[in-house]
Amino acid sequence: MTALGVAAAVAAGERTARSVAEDYLDRIGAGDGEIGAFNLVLTKEALADADRVDAALGRGEPVGPLAGVPVALKDNLCTRGIPTTCSSRMLEGWRPPYSATVVERLRAAGAVIVGKTNLDEFAMGSSTENSAFGPTRNPHDTSRVPGGSSGGSAAAVAAGFAALALGSDTGGSIRQPAALCGVVGMKPTYGRVSRYGLIAFASSLDQIGPFGATVADAAAGYEAIAGHDPLDSTLIDQPPEPIGDALTDGVEGLRVGVVAELCGGGRQEAHLAGTDGSAASGVEGVAGDVLSRVQDAAEALEQAGAEVRTVSVPSAVLGLSAYYLITSAEASSNLARYDGVRYGLQVDGANAAEMNVNTRTAGFGAEVKRRIMLGTYALSAGYYDAFYSKALRVRTLMLAEFAAVYEDVDVLLCPTAPTTAFELGAKTADPLLMYLNDVCTIPSNLTGHPAISVPYGRGDDGLPVGVQVMGPALSERLIFRVAAALERAAPGDGSTA
Amino acid sequence: MSGAEPGREAAVAGGWELVVGLEVHVELSTATKLFCGCANRFGDEPNTNVCPVCLGLPGSLPVVNAAAVDFAMRLGRALGCEVRPAVFARKNYFYPDMPKDYQISQYDQPTSIDGSLELAGGHVVGIERAHIEEDTGKTTHVGGGGRIHDAAYALVDYNRAGVPLVEIVSRPDIRTAEQARAYVRELRAILLSIGVSDARMEEGSMRVDANVSVRPAGSGELRTRCEIKNLSSLRSLGRAITYEARRHVDLWSSGERPRQETRHWDEAQGRTTPGRSKEDAEDYRYFQDPDLVPLSPSAEQVAAIDAALPALPAARRAELLAAGAGAVSASDAALLVERDQDALVRAAVAVGADPGLTATRVSNDLAVDDWSRVTPDGLAALIAMETSGRVTATQAKQVLAEMVEAGDDPVAIAERRGFQAMAGDDLAATVDQVIAGNPDEWQRFCSGDDADRKKLAGFFIGQVMRATRGRADGAAVNRLLQERAEPA
Amino acid sequence: MSGRISRDEAAHVARLARLRFSDDELDELAAQLSAVLDHAADVEALDVSGIEPTSHPQPLTDVTRADEVRPSLSRDEVLAQAPSVAEGQFRVPPILGEAP
C-alpha cells in the first residue's frame, strides 16, 4: 500500500494506525535481518505513536495528512531521547536532548516513526558500506549495494519496511540510492527544508528530502517537511507551493533539456577516463543500458507533449572536483566537535589534546578520516587559493551556466547514477572510483537546485534504473509534475522489490 | 602627561620608542547569547545556561541575535568606523572550552573598520577593526594549585560559550604605557555611555591583550612584537607594557631579538612569561560559515544608529571645557565625564555658578556612587556661598557631604551647622595673634623666597584654621598675610 | 600515483585534524589524496579571473532573531550524555598550553 493509501485508510477508519504499524514492524522483523536497513527499530515508540493517532481519531480530533503512515528516518536526524548515531562509533549510544525540525513536523502530520536507518558514516559515501554497523543490502539483489549514503532509507521503502522515509542529500545521497533501489527520491531546493537537527556533513549542500514508492508519496513527504523554521538561518523566506494537485497536469508544452555532459557525452567520458591513468580509466562513462532508459524516458516525455532537446552545461564536468573540495572542507570543520568532551565516545589520554586524538582516531572510520584530511588540507593556508577558493568559483560558473540553460528549457533530464546497483565491495578499494558515482547528482547540490530520481525501467542486469529530473531553484512543483508523468509512462515491471 | 611614565622613560631613554596596539574583547550586555536564546548571564551554576546550539551538539544551527548586531554597529559608529556588510567565518582550532572546536567570528569582512579613538589628552589612536564573535566556555584547572601545567584534570562550564563579543583592534599608535591605560579608560567610557557593555576588566567582561614592540625612536619601522595576555586591570596593563618594553630594549641592545610569541603577565612576579610561540603560526583555516548568511546593514539602518547615539565622552569633555570658558582644567573635565558628572556641573554653571570652582569642588569632593540628591540649583547655591566667602572651603565640603546624604538646601545646612566664615576684623585680629605667637616663622615669611613663602603661608593658614576651628577662609587669610608682610 | 602530498605533509594535516595514522596509513592516504587532487587539477587550472566565489547557493542576508530568552536544557540531561563529569561540569584530562 502507498503512504497516501495508508493515510486515507486510517483517516477513513478502515485501518487502525496500530494495525498498520504492526504490519510494518512484522515485515521489518521478518526481513531486515537480511537487508540491514535499520540501525534501530522503534517498536515500542511506533506503537505508542500509532495509538496516539488512533486515540485522536477516536475523539474525532483532526489528524495530519500522514496519519498512521509508517516512516523511517535516516540515522543522522536527531530524535529526542532516541539514539542517533550517524552510523559512527563516535556517536554510539548518544541520545540527543532534542529532535530535528523535520521529525517534529512528521509527528505533527500524524506519521508513525518506525526506526532509524543505516547510512554511510556521517553520510559520506555512495554505497552504505561505510557504516560502523555493517552494510545495508539492496532488496532487489542482496549481493548488491543499495547506494548511499541514505541506503538504509531507500532500502526500507523498497523492501516495504516503511511507507515513507527521509534521507539527506549532499551530493546525491537521496537520489542515487533511490535509483539503485527502484524508488522515488527527491532533493528539495537548498533552503526549502530546515536542517535543524540534521547532523551536518557539508552545511552549504546538505538538504533533507523524502523517499516514497510513488511520486505522489514522495510529494506528500516533501509537503510535510518543507517550510520556514526560525532555527535555520539558511531557509528561504517564502512559503512552499503545494505539490499534490500538480501531479496530474502532464507535460504538454514543457521544454525538456537532456544534459549532454551528464549523459556520457564526449567531454565527460574523456574527462573521467583521464583521471589518474590507473584504476579509474574508462570505467565511469554512464553505462549503455542506463543511457537507453534515459533515452526512453525522454521519448516518453516527447510523446506526452513535451519538447525535448539536448543542451550543454560545460561546467558540469568540473562539479565532481569542486564538490569533493567544498564538502570535505566543510566536513573537516563540522566534524571537529567530535572531540570526546561533551558527548559520544571518549578515549582517554594523558592530556586533553591526546584524548582528542585518541577519541577521533578510534571513533571515525576510514572514509570519514579521508574526507577530514582532504578538507583540512584544502582549507589550510597554503592551498586555500589553489583549491577551495577555486571550487567556490566553479560553483559561480555552474550557477551562471544553469541559469542560462533554464532560459531555454523548463527542466533537465539525465541519469541519476552511472550504473545500476553494483556488487558489495566493488568500489571500496578506490575512493575516487566510488566518488564518480555522484557525477550526475552533484551539480544540483552545488547550485542548490531541486532534483528528483524516478524509477524508469530496468538495466540489462534486471536491476532498477533511475532517471533524474532537475529544475531551477524553487521548481519543486514542476519537477514533481514531470516525475509523475515519467512514472505514468514507465514500463510496468514494478518499482519495488 | 606627567613624567611618571616608567614605560616611556625606559623605552625612550636609550633612543627607543614604544609601539603598542591593543586588542580588546568586550562582552555585549544582550539578554541572550549570540546564536541562541540562552540567557547571557554571569555567575549562574555551571552548565545551566546551555542548549544544543551553544553546546555545539550535532545538528544544531546558529541564528544571529539582532540586538548583538545592533550593539556592535552602535559601537562601530561610536568609534567613528565605517559600518559595512559583514560575513561570519569559522576560526578552526581545538580547545575543550570551545564547543564546536571552531569559533564563529568575522574574518576578512568585519562589521566595522577604520575608526579612531581620541584619548582624553588629545592623542588619537586608530581603530583597525571591530568584529563580532562568540565567547568560549570557562575552563578550571583542578589540582596542582589550579596552575595549568600541573593540573590533574580540567572542568569545563559552557555558560559563557556563545556570549556575544566585539573585538576591537587598535592600530599600533600607542606610544606610552599611560596612553594604553587612557585608551582603555576612554573605550570603557564610550562603551558605558552607549550602553552596550558593562565593560568590567576585573570581571572579564572587558579583556585586554597588548601587542608590544619597540623601535629606534622616530624610525617608523615595526619590529617583532609580543602579545601579552592575562591583563586584568589597568594597573597590570601599564606595568606589563613597561616591563615588556624594557625587556625588548634589553634584548635589542645586547644584539639579540625578541621571539614573536604570546606572553603572560604574572602580576605577583611583575613580569611576563613566555607562552605559545607564534613562529609555528596557527593555521586557523578560516572560511565563511555556511550556516549563517551575511549581514548587510542599509544606509538607513546606519543613519538611525547615528541619530540614536548619545553624546560621546570626547564631545562631552569639549562641551564642559567650553562651558568653563578656560576655568575648567582638562583633567577635571576628563574625570567629570568619566564619572558622568559633567551634566551636573554644566547645569550648575548655567544657573550662575563659578565654573572653575564648581568643577574643582565636584571632582575633588563628590567621588561617591550615588550623588543623585545633589541638584544643579543646590550645587550652584553652595558654590555661591563659597565664592562670596560665606562659607570656607572646608565648610563647603562638609555641606556638600550632607547634601549627598540628605539632599537639603545648602543654605539651610550651613545655618543648621552654624557655619559662617569668619570675616573682617575678627579674622584680622586672629591673624595678628598668630603672627605674634610665631615670630621666627614670620621673620622667615617676610624675608624668604617664593618657595619659603608658600610653605610658610601654609603654616600660618593652618594655625589660623586651628585657632578658628575651621571657620576661616583660607584665601582670605592668605590675603591678610601678604598685606601684612608688604604693607602698602 | 602522483606525489602531490608527501607523507610529511599528510602527517602535518593529521596533526591539524587531531587524527593519528601509522606510517603505512599515511603513505596510503597521501596517495589517495594525491589522486583526488590530481582529479581536481581541472579546478586548480581554472582561470578564475573575474569570477566571484559562491559560498552559499541562496543569496540571503540579515537573517536574525529577537533578543529573547528561551529555555535552556536541563543540566542533568546535558551531563547525562557526557563521557566524564565532575562537579556539574565536563571533565577532561589536563590541558597543556593556553587557547590560541
Ligand SMILES: [Mg+2]
Ligand atoms: Mg578574537
Ligand SMILES: [Zn+2]
Ligand atoms: Zn544556548
